[in-house]
Amino acid sequence: MSRVTAKPAAALALLAFLASPPALAQQQGPIPVGVVPAELKPVSEAMEFVGRVEAPEKVDIRARVKGMLEEVLFKEGETVKEGQPLYRIEKPLFEADVQQAEGDVERAKAALTLSKIQRERAEELLAKNAGTAVARDQSVANEESSKGALLTAEAALNTAKINLGYTDIVSPITGRIGRTVFTRGHIVGPESGVLDTVVSQDPMYITFPVSQRDYLEAQKEEGKVDLANVEVRVKFPDGTIYDQLGRINFVDVSVSRTTDTVILRADVPNPKGKLVDGQLVRVELKAGAPEERIVIPQAALIADQAGVYVFAVEDGKAVVRRLKTGGTLGPNVIVMEGLKVGEPVVIDGFEALRPGAAVRAVPANTSLKG
Template identity: 35%
Template sequence: MNFALRSNEGAGLRIAAAVAISVGLAACGAKPQAGADPNAPTPVGVVVVKTEPVTLTNELQGRTSAYLVSEVRPQVGGVIKARLFEEGGYVRAGQPLYQIEPASFQAAVNSAQAGLAQAQATYTAAKLKADRFKELVTVNAVSKQDNDDAQAAAQQAAANVAAQKAALETAQINLGWTRVVAPISGRIGKSSVTPGALVTASQAGALATIQNLDKIYVDLTQSSAELIQLQRQFAGGQLGRTGSTLVDLKLEDGSAYPVRGRLAFSDVTVDQATGSFGLRATFDNPGNALLPGMYVRATLGKGVASNGILIPQPGVTRDPKGNATVTVVGAKSVAEVRPITVGQTIGDKWLVTSGLKAGDQVIVEGLQKVRPGAPVKAAIVTAKR
């Protein structure tokens, strides 16, 4: 009995000791610790606003087209005897593509040659007679009328020789056209005819199409309303002309084309259906990376803002109405929200058109920790260019 009481007393002491330790630890945890001053300025990173010339760009949609295109058509009619090229291959200017049956054209050449030989023989006889009569008329051995007739016959024979020469040349040209050659160098497409097909001179359907892709055209469209606005900005001195015709290209998957092109010309007529006008840029096309008909986006300079202001995109936020704002370091080093107007993006920056002036400090780092009117401690951040 006494042993049981002693055991219960020992257990009670252990519980009391555990409770005392817990209370002591709780008392220690409740002891206030030294913390940061809630009124201390919040450290932030800022960029100092400055004005600088900024080249504004315009991104336009367009399609690629071949630099040179030639639709191959026969110049004489006949039956295709042979096709002399590989479909889809590269052909050079002057390379034979088709052979039209030449037999009838060769016969025409032979006939013209015979006609020329006959005309030359006639001319030789007429010329000799005319020369003799010219001498005889001086001694009154022949009449003047006979001499005139002889001279006229010689001239007529000479004209006939010239006509036969032209006929022979025409026959030879037609014979040469029985071999259809490539007018330009480039990639040739599929053939629309096979050996044995009958073709006619200058037919509507092309035998094949050749496209030269060493260079490529990019045909773009721009709104006439944008053009009017640009002209007003130029006239008002808000923008200066870039003086550059360089064009950058993005492919359909968003990747950048590595070769820069040049603006070739802009159209002078606005499309009545779309209210836009055309622009054309020329690009070198190494390896034929660009193919006709591809959808692309081109970026070209449209003007220079002489007093442009660029702000990193993280420094620009939107209010509940969607208006652009920035937080600046105001008087007495307190945060101040200021509405601004932004134009286009230039790389990773916004072009600010109103709301800021040179010397303003815009917060771009630590912005999420700042409350309007709260004190801040600004450190200048070097803006990436």
């Protein structure tokens, strides 16, 4: 008899247990959340483009005379100075050419001296009626021909000296040098092509295309915005921001027929060599006087099919604020519509929130940084 009466009692206890969580939740009180106030920050109008890093100077190193490569005088990848020797071609043949040209100059000088003496003798004989005008004229012509031969010999000597100088291949600019194509022992010459490339490092150029639409918008602002005062900030593919600001120094004179864009170029300092020729980056342009805008941490944003929103705290309860955003400012997002200045925004603990839920707001360990 006792077993029969125990079953209804157990069922009643189970029902009581299932009904207890709401009461327990009610006993737990408001949900603790971390909040930060929506703040006003000075924000400049910004536009972002895709750009490419270019070295202002990029020189291909080539051999200007033919010979055996005797020495490679640099370490690949290092910084070389303007005028620093890079390669040396064997010299003996070119030194011999210089010596031969010097001999030709001496012979030409001797021939000129002789022709000058002969011309003077012919003039003396003609003055004494002991010579003829034809002989005098012939001696004058011989002297002029000797002068020409001397000039030719001196030019050949200069050419030989220049070619000897080309056996020392030096860097025409200061920059980093790449991987050498030829090593010691190879025969190189003008037909060998590029031996190596030197790329200047500081500053660097960044070129980026601007659409016709954006370009026309910028023209409307002419007089308000000076291109020389536009800040150029570089972002790397991993999202990090380069620590140097650049300035626009060139706008192309024509619009591309294929892409309907105009090329702009910025000059960016590169003291630590972080920018590399050919690198793809993002370019952010900021211009005009900063305007006060509401900003909140990006960590507070929640997205759904209707857009983005945040939980704010009002009268101790969680309320939804639908936002219209206007870009980013470092780790923060700019809010165009949907929030008031000073309104507490939930950034910690919103995962369990529902609209209208009672909350206990405490300052979060986050500060807004521009």
